[in-house]
Amino acid sequence: MTPTAAPPPGTDLPADGRTVLDARDIARALTRISHEILERNKGSHDLVLLGIPSRGVHLAQRIAARIAEVEGVEVPVGSLDITMYRDDLRMRPARTLLPTEIPAGGIDDKIVVLVDDVLYSGRTIRSALDAMNDIGRPQAVRLAVLVDRGHRDLPIRADFVGKNLPTSQAEKVAVRLEEYDGEDSVTIR
Amino acid sequence: MKHLLSAGDLTRDDAELILATAGEMRALADRPIKKLPALRGRTVVNLFFEDSTRTRMSFEAAAKRLSADVINFSAKGSSVSKGESLKDTALTLEAMGADAVVVRHWASGAPHSLANAGWSRSTVINAGDGTHEHPTQALLDAFTMTRHLASDGGGLDGRRIAIVGDVLHSRVARSNALLLQTLGAEVTLVSPPTLLPYGVGTWGVETSYDLDSVLPKADAVMMLRVQRERMNDSYFPSVREYSRRYGLNARRMATLQDHTIVMHPGPMIRGMEITADVADSDRSVIVEQVTNGVAVRMAVLYLLLGGSEPAIGADETPTTEETPA
Numbered sequence: 075m076t077p078t079a080a081p082p083p084g085t086d087l088p089a090d091g092r093t094v095l096d097a098r099d100i101a102r103a104l105t106r107i108s109h110e111i112l113e114r115n116k117g118s119h120d121l122v123l124l125g126i127p128s129r130g131v132h133l134a135q136r137i138a139a140r141i142a143e144v145e146g147v148e149v150p151v152g153s154l155d156i157t158m159y160r161d162d163l164r165m166r167p168a169r170t171l172l173p174t175e176i177p178a179g180g181i182d183d184k185i186v187v188l189v190d191d192v193l194y195s196g197r198t199i200r201s202a203l204d205a206m207n208d209i210g211r212p213q214a215v216r217l218a219v220l221v222d223r224g225h226r227d228l229p230i231r232a233d234f235v236g237k238n239l240p241t242s243q244a245e246k247v248a249v250r251l252e253e254y255d256g257e258d259s260v261t262i263r
Numbered sequence: 264m265k266h267l268l269s270a271g272d273l274t275r276d277d278a279e280l281i282l283a284t285a286g287e288m289r290a291l292a293d294r295p296i297k298k299l300p301a302l303r304g305r306t307v308v309n310l311f312f313e314d315s316t317r318t319r320m321s322f323e324a325a326a327k328r329l330s331a332d333v334i335n336f337s338a339k340g341s342s343v344s345k346g347e348s349l350k351d352t353a354l355t356l357e358a359m360g361a362d363a364v365v366v367r368h369w370a371s372g373a374p375h376s377l378a379n380a381g382w383s384r385s386t387v388i389n390a391g392d393g394t395h396e397h398p399t400q401a402l403l404d405a406f407t408m409t410r411h412l413a414s415d416g417g418g419l420d421g422r423r424i425a426i427v428g429d430v431l432h433s434r435v436a437r438s439n440a441l442l443l444q445t446l447g448a449e450v451t452l453v454s455p456p457t458l459l460p461y462g463v464g465t466w467g468v469e470t471s472y473d474l475d476s477v478l479p480k481a482d483a484v485m486m487l488r489v490q491r492e493r494m495n496d497s498y499f500p501s502v503r504e505y506s507r508r509y510g511l512n513a514r515r516m517a518t519l520q521d522h523t524i525v526m527h528p529g530p531m532i533r534g535m536e537i538t539a540d541v542a543d544s545d546r547s548v549i550v551e552q553v554t555n556g557v558a559v560r561m562a563v564l565y566l567l568l569g570g571s572e573p574a575i576g577a578d579e580t581p582t583t584e585e586t587p588a
Contacts, residue, residue: 155287158299158300158301158565158569159300163301163569163570164570164571165570165571166570166571167570167571167572167573167574168565168566168567168568168569168570168572168573168574169569169570169574170280170283170284170574171283171284171287171288171565172287173287174287174290175290176294204300208294208296208298208299209294209295209296210295
């Protein structure tokens with residue numbers, strides 16, 4: 075087993091599927107999400123962005139950078155590993171833990187925006203809500219995702235969506251990010 | 264690998280995975296709720312046939328922080344003192360549904376028997392067997408060294424570690440020698456000739472009888488307790504002579520490099536192998552070793568029990584692909 079954070083969703087997929095978002099589409103989507111977060115929150119006060127490793131953390135950092143451009147305020151960014159809270163923990167070999175870094179101010183009474191790359195079954199987000207429960211009590215939790223591909227197993231929805239992508243369950247959606255995969259793209263096949 | 268019996272069974276990948284996982288577990292100590300749900304519904308039995316304070320408490324804290332149920336068993340005041348055999352004790356634990364047995368035994372090899380005799384299906388974790396091995400101690404020592412000596416993220420490659428004292432009776436020394444070599448460190452055992460084990464030449468480590476010549480080159484110095492309870496012979500003329508030649512005092516500490524850390528697995532005998540001013544100095548990481556012990560044992564328990572099968576010692580790379588949510 076590799077000690078490093080093993081590649082999560084879809085790294086095994088080549089980027090040769092149909093490209094649904096290119097680098098510029100992703101940039102525009104994140105800019106819009108950043109504005110929507112600010113609009114909904116009426117500013118950047120009390121905001122904390124928590125990315126779900128690995129790609130969610132990079133997305134959260136990009137959103138924070140855009141908010142800094144618009145508002146001139148550095149919003150705290152952290153990461154939240156959900157591995158031990160997964161409902162299928164017992165069904166697979168023990169998984170490598172990924173970093174959890176909670177910003178110094180904590181999450182108590184903050185508006186936490188969870189950030190992830192793909193929203194699918196909703197199970198990751200349920201795990202994230204459980205994980206957060208052990209860390210603090212936010213004033214509110216919102217969800218931002220780059221791609222919502224549908225097929226929810228749980229009553230969970232996103233507040234901020236980069237792209238709604240109708241898929242069949244047989245299809246695979248792969249998000250690739252510059253910081254992690256060397257290029258920005260969302261492909262489907 | 265379903266069990267953790269020897270530090271020598273760990274590949275470099277296994278050891279690094281445990282240390283990396285322990286790093287995440289360590290962060291838990293700073294959170295308001297020091298609990299994770301990973302082992303909910305699992306039962307961990309601490310089976311201690313030999314006195315222990317920190318190891319038993321450390322395993323208990325580790326299992327509880329992972330939400331496992333913990334049953335403590337010590338040989339004193341149990342049916343073992345009435346003459347029950349290890350086998351019958353094991354069958355009892357099996358009948359109680361123990362998922363893991365953490366075993367400390369005065370006999371070298373007892374955990375191995377427990378794991379391989381077919382008496383139970385539990386995962387066995389060696390918490391110290393006689394003068395043989397103590398793998399989780401070696402892991403927590405390596406974790407502590409990594410935090411102090413490998414801050415550049417480079418690991419322990421080429422680091423020089425001196426292990427000083429009663430090597431003959433020390434399971435800590437053996438496990439450390441095995442693990443530290445796996446991690447690429449250079450180990451020197453320093454001890455009087457009478458306290459070096461037979462066959463130490465096959466361990467692949469350096470040995471020395473002269474502490475003063477080893478100290479200036481060391482990156483970490485690990486002092487061992489003289490285990491008089493295991494000695495049925497005189498191995499050195501007097502306590503005073505031992506501590507003069509092999510004890511770490513302020514004068515010797517002054518010959519260390521600036522970054523060198525001083526370690527001790529505990530319990531230490533102040534005035535024997537280590538003086539009080541050294542044990543309480545800034546270089547000493549002895550208290551931190553205890554804190555790190557809980558994190559490392561959490562990592563071991565999680566990796567052995569957390570999933571459907573153990574994550575260390577597996578032939579194939581583990582599945583880390585996730586169901587996108």
